Amino acid sequence: MSEEQVPLARPVIGVREEELVLEALRSRRLSLGPRLGEFEAAFGAWLEADHVSALSSGTAALHLGVRAAGIEAGDEVVTSPFSFVASANSVLYEGARPVFCDIDRRTLNIDPEAAAAAVGGRTTGLLPVHIFGYPADLPAIECLAAARGLWIVEDACEALGARHHDGRAVGARGNLASFGFYANKQLTTGEGGVLVSPSEDLKERVDSERNQGRAPDMGWLDHDRLGFNYRLSDLACALGIAQLERLDEMLAARARVAGLYEEALEGIEGLELPCPDAGGDRRGWFVYVVQLPPRVKRDRAVAALRARGIDSKPYLPAIHLMSFYRERFGHRDGEFPVCEDMAARSLALPFFPELSEAHITRVAEALRQILGGPDGAF
Numbered sequence: 617m618s619e620e621q622v623p624l625a626r627p628v629i630g631v632r633e634e635e636l637v638l639e640a641l642r643s644r645r646l647s648l649g650p651r652l653g654e655f656e657a658a659f660g661a662w663l664e665a666d667h668v669s670a671l672s673s674g675t676a677a678l679h680l681g682v683r684a685a686g687i688e689a690g691d692e693v694v695t696s697p698f699s700f701v702a703s704a705n706s707v708l709y710e711g712a713r714p715v716f717c718d719i720d721r722r723t724l725n726i727d728p729e730a731a732a733a734a735v736g737g738r739t740t741g742l743l744p745v746h747i748f749g750y751p752a753d754l755p756a757i758e759c760l761a762a763a764r765g766l767w768i769v770e771d772a773c774e775a776l777g778a779r780h781h782d783g784r785a786v787g788a789r790g791n792l793a794s795f796g797f798y799a800n801k802q803l804t805t806g807e808g809g810v811l812v813s814p815s816e817d818l819k820e821r822v823d824s825e826r827n828q829g830r831a832p833d834m835g836w837l838d839h840d841r842l843g844f845n846y847r848l849s850d851l852a853c854a855l856g857i858a859q860l861e862r863l864d865e866m867l868a869a870r871a872r873v874a875g876l877y878e879e880a881l882e883g884i885e886g887l888e889l890p891c892p893d894a895g896g897d898r899r900g901w902f903v904y905v906v907q908l909p910p911r912v913k914r915d916r917a918v919a920a921l922r923a924r925g926i927d928s929k930p931y932l933p934a935i936h937l938m939s940f941y942r943e944r945f946g947h948r949d950g951e952f953p954v955c956e957d958m959a960a961r962s963l964a965l966p967f968f969p970e971l972s973e974a975h976i977t978r979v980a981e982a983l984r985q986i987l988g989g990p991d992g993a994f
């Protein structure tokens with residue numbers, strides 16, 4: 617990293633990653649080799665979950681997750697509009713409809729009461745998202761699912777390392793749950809993901825669907841169901857195995873960086889910081905997203921930060937207000953006021969395990985100047 621530029625994200629890649637990826641490369645077993653099962657077993661052991669399928673992305677995990685849950689064309693699925701677009705898209709892939717409900721202002725996750733109100737006659741499932749790594753209220757969502765006979769697929773793509781108040785890891789409650797391993801995630805395989813299934817039968821189905829619908833013992837050209845190419849290569853699995861060895865350390869480093877930000881940003885008027893852990897729930901730190909004061913023009917803040925050598929990003933936009941969703945479903949401004957307010961004011965700051973205290977101080981000083989500056993820019 618140059619002295620000047622502070623990027624948004626940066627993966628930790630060391631000698632161990634290089635060693636294991638090279639070893640995989642030299643083995644000439646580049647796909648469906650031994651590292652696939654090794655990575656799945658190591659991930660399952662870390663999360664304390666059985667039935668883990670490694671897949672080519674978090675999106676692939678969501679797609680096979682909703683299929684495994686039994687989604688059908690015409691179904692409605694209640695989900696959060698404050699998410700990365702893939703969670704809602706996974707429902708659309710199957711000809712079903714994502715039905716949004718508003719979010720909780722503190723956690724930014726789906727509000728269980730709003731979710732209950734959004735359940736209708738065609739609703740078959742719930743797709744809660746653990747946004748920014750903060751646990752969604754799964755106990756309440758599970759009660760709703762049980763009362764209304766609905767399935768659950770958890771989008772835990774941003775939540776590796778998060779825990780519910782009962783101590784269980786997010787994604788290990790016995791629901792279908794997806795994780796993503798894109799390069800900015802807590803653990804990366806470059807591109808990749810996993811789906812955690814509640815049973816071995818479902819894992820077998822997912823493993824088959826990721827590999828064009830083939831059964832493990834099947835002949836080369838016999839496919840007994842519709843499938844996809846959602847495989848994760850052995851090179852990616854090797855990277856994942858190395859990353860798992862240092863995952864606890866990387867999660868602790870992210871939490872340390874978040875703590876330093878909290879101290880450094882204290883007292884900036886009107887700036888809202890990520891909610892602290894409460895009630896025993898624990899965030900798995902993924903991004904550091906602040907809400908700017910309502911008076912601030914976010915684009916100008918981004919430009920002013922960039923002029924000081926600091927990357928930042930409006931993150932996340934509300935899904936229902938994206939042009940594709942507006943046009944397809946007729947969504948309009950004002951439908952989900954909490955989500956829209958948060959989406960309009962959110963700004964992701966540089967955040968990764970190796971971010972130094974000096975960089976954090978620099979980001980905080982820049983924000984302090986920009987937001988409270990005498991130039992009257994805002």
Ligand SMILES: Cc1ncc(COP(=O)(O)O)c(C=O)c1O
Pocket residue numbers: 673674675676699700702703745747771773774796797798808809
């Ligand atoms: C909440 C959420 N869901 C789904 C995904 C999709 O994961 P991937 O990019 O690995 O397909 C992401 C990744 O950014 C995400 O943040």
